[in-house]
Amino acid sequence: GVQENIWIKYLIEELYNNKLDPTEFNVENKGLIDKINNFGSNSKTKHLDIKTKWLRDLKLKNEITVKLVPSDNMIADALTKSSNSESLKRLKARCFLVSVIFSSNGGGC
Structure with missing residues (x-):
């Protein structure tokens, strides 16, 4: 890099x-x-x-x-190593990834 x-x-x-x-x-x-x-x-x-x-x-x-x-704070680890769900949640928040919530009427993107 x-x-x-x-x-x-x-x-x-x-x-x-x-x-x-x-x-x-x-x-x-x-x-x-x-x-x-x-x-x-x-x-x-x-x-x-x-x-x-x-x-x-x-x-x-x-x-x-x-x-x-520290290894716990390495964002790239989420893409290169197997991680537990807690670690993935923390790294997801640091990467500014958010979940897309669909409305109940079936609408989407």
Whole structure:
């Protein structure tokens, strides 16, 4: 998602000649945020180094911000994970999804 966001952001800035604010990315992986904030490398994380350096550069250039969000508050989880009804209700409310109520006379949309 970051690559697509950066491309669209550059396109909008070019078309409208207006600098946009940094995009905030909500992440539930504390390890990734630690890696972006305090880059360190070891044999277990070597495969992540290139992507992490790129994300860190974007953060240092103030093009993105990264925010830790608990898994319970991740809206995308409703589409990617199995959830109980209570969790789905909470996420549905956060996504501004509302139920459509039909009148009793059979009318509809």
